[in-house]
Amino acid sequence: MTVDGHGSTIKSRIKNMLRKNRKENLADKVTLERVLGITASGNSGLACDPHSGLVAYPAGCVVVLLNPKKNRQHHILNTSRKTITALSFSPDGKYLVTGESGHLPAVRVWEVCEFRQVAELQEHKYGVSCVAFSPNSKYIVSVGYQHDMMVHVWAWKKNTIIAANKVSSKVTAVSFSEDSSYFVTAGNRHVKFWYLDHSKSIKASTPVPLLGRSGLLGELRNNFFCDVACGRGSKAESTFCITSSGLLCEFNPKRMLDKWVDLRTSVAGSLCVSEELIFCGFADGMVRAFSPADLGFICTLPRPHHLGTDVSSITQASHLFSNKMSARYPDSVAVTYDPASHWLSCVYNDHSLYVWDVRDLHRVGKVHSALYHAACVWDLQMVPEVPESGLSSGEFLSCSADNTVRLWSTERQGHTHTQNVLSKDLLKVIYMDENTAALVETEGSVSASTEKTDGQTAETRTGIRTICVSPDGKHLASGDRNGMLRVHDLSSMTEIQKVEAHDSEILCLEYSKPETGLKLLATASRDRLIHVLDAEKDYGLVQTLDEHSSSITAVRFAANDNKVRMISCGADKSIYFRTAHRTDGGTEFRRSHHVVRKTTLYDMDVEPSCKYAAVGCQDRCIRIFNISNGKQKTFYKGSQTEDGSLLKVQTDPSGQYVATSCSDKNISIFDFRSGVCVATMFGHSEIVTGIKFTNDCKHLISVSGDSCIFVWRLAPELTMSMRERLSQLRRTPLTPPCNTSTLSRRTPTKGTNPGTRRGPVTPAEVREPVTPAEAREPVTPAGALETDSPAEA
DSSP states (O other): OHHHHHHHHHHHHHHHHHHHHHHHHHHHTEEEEEEEOOOOOSGGGOEEOTTTOOEEEEETTEEEEEETTTTEEEEEEOTTOOOEEEEEEOTTSSEEEEEEBSSSOEEEEEETTTTEEEEEEEOOSSBEEEEEEOTTSSEEEEEEOTTTOEEEEEETTTTEEEEEEEOSSOEEEEEEOTTSSEEEEEEBTEEEEEEOOHHHHHHOSSOEEOEEEEOBOGGGTTSBEEEEEEOOGGGTTOEEEEETTSEEEEEOTTSBEEEEEEOOOSOEEEEEEOSSOEEEEESTTOEEEEOTTTOOEEEEOOOOOOTTOOGGGOOSHHHHTOOOTTOOOOOEEEEEEETTTTEEEEEETTSEEEEEEOSSTTSOEEEEEEEOOSSOEEEEEEOOOOGGGOOOTTEEEEEETTSEEEEEEOOSSOOSSOOOSSOSSEEEEEEOSTTHHHHHHHHTTOOHHHHTOSOOOTTTTOSEEEEEEOTTSOEEEEEETTSEEEEEETTTTEEEEEEEOOSSOEEEEEEOOGGGTOOEEEEEETTSOEEEEETTTTTEEEEEEOOOSSOEEEEEEEEETTEEEEEEEETTSEEEEEEEEEOSSSEEEEEEEEEEOSSOEEEEEEOTTSSEEEEEETTSEEEEEETTTOOEEEEEEOOSSSSSOEEEEEEOTTSSEEEEEETTSOEEEEETTTOOEEEEEOOOSSOEEEEEEOTTSSEEEEEETTSOEEEEEEOHHHHHHHHHHHHHHHHSOSSOOOOOTTOOOOOOOTTOOTTTOOSOOOTTOBOOOOOHHHHHSOOOOTTOEEOOOTTTO
């Protein structure tokens, strides 16, 4: 029995090793190449290393290490898959400490050069609001969220707490004194000085109580102190604070409020201190410099782009400073200063990042800038490969709750557009209405978790929910959360159609493919309706379908067996397969098959040959259906974990692989036919709301509720496999164009209400002839229900 037990132990170890190696191999198949987004909401989420010039900031569960001069990124992925909330460099720049949120969050120390974790310090319960290295690099201080109420001092190399104490207020900032003898925390009606007794802490085997003394606030005791920084050089014994109401304060060595100045701003949020300068960030894009010696005003830095600016028109630096007097600007929420290179990095509440050269405060220059989405990114679409459209195949579009649609480039150089000076990645921005600028301003710090709450105001319920680009690359259709359908001309970015199409948010848009021979647009909504519009005739109504009994999550067109098909699925657990027919009135879609499953269907995609549709389900399975007869061909697990539901499925341009996103925030890539997982990735801190393969099969792009866009580079073997299959498809196309020359398309009647046509198809409908292949294959009659087999259930 001992031998058997020992043998089973060895077998289990081998299995665990194989499983671990497999997970590592899956993760090696993709690498995070580019992050288009930032989630820093305050000064604790921005840091710079004066030795290397790197700027660090969080983007979901990822720390971005940016070289501003070269516009190059490196990334540290948080292995715990928890949201990064705070970060700070060690004085020598070799290490980076991060704090996170979630259940049992940890304080982690990373080696910057190797991008690897070297320490995990776990004691907080809910989240870490701020972290800091001591100037001698021996200690790390971490402050928990308000409900955690703990301040810990770590001897991080020994993974031990040397001192700890509780705080009774919300703390948002921490700063160490230059000699490492004390640190200061600031927050709501709170400025406290904490002193380290090194002799006691070294001898003690358990954490000693941390000695804290409150700052003497006087008449400012009811203020919110949003940031703090200990003095440097000749002002090393002073401590500087900034209040949210706009007061810059100085505490003397006796913790007394020595002096303060009114910054004359409605809102202030951040500051950073060097030996020569104090920088303060305010509302409306203002950043001002003061003298640490006497708090005297020195200068005001240039402001960033104004809200609602036409990014593509800013092609010279001078354009940035020629703004209108009535323009509004995003608030500055975080600032950090690099005294070696004299660069000041600023993050604004519209999720933009600027790095200013302040060597000469009277001639400030811009080193780097980037503009990102300010709220949840709901959808993305690749630009089709159409030379006549004037757009590059390496470009893609994204839409967001910030009420904008943005055009990005995955190509680092050589795209056809004139490069603007505001961003190397962002090419154009479409602002959907006049209130977009105000929406960006109010939602700049709104997270995806706010998006999902029930108590939403009318303003926070706006935003673009889904987009789709016409196959010829000429039109962009977008649907918002109020049911409004808009169509833009992509060449001029002008709006050509605006229709109140639905009573609730539009969840899916789909243009018919060129091989169908038709130019249609289908819109599906939470109101359970599908509208089919004629894209050739000013998007007039062709047909309204109301067969679903709940929200429609996906609708797709396909050319199959010389027929035009439409497939839709929804939260009612149903899939409807429809076929286009000729009628006296025009073209109409009629149900041919109706399949019901025992689980909610969240998304669907049709592979390039148009034979099969892949459906992502609540039970984490991908179900593959035959489009011709509505039969389920196979199914397999679409996630490597046992939590959550599949939210998105997307096949690559060749149909070789299918990518999935799960509600546990993980992304996976599977072989479409065998169901074998070939790659996994993580990094988003909220649900992944959209995934797309690029046209050249080199990248996978994901967008999320955390407002970030991740560009993943696929392993060369995956790209080669897709390209080989794609070349085969092009040599022998599996989907010949449909013969629709005899189909009469009905001209929409003016004033037609999209929601009124609910009757059955007219008797004048003429069925297309059944092909021999279809005649040999058993088909579920129209109206009959097909359910899961007992084996599958």
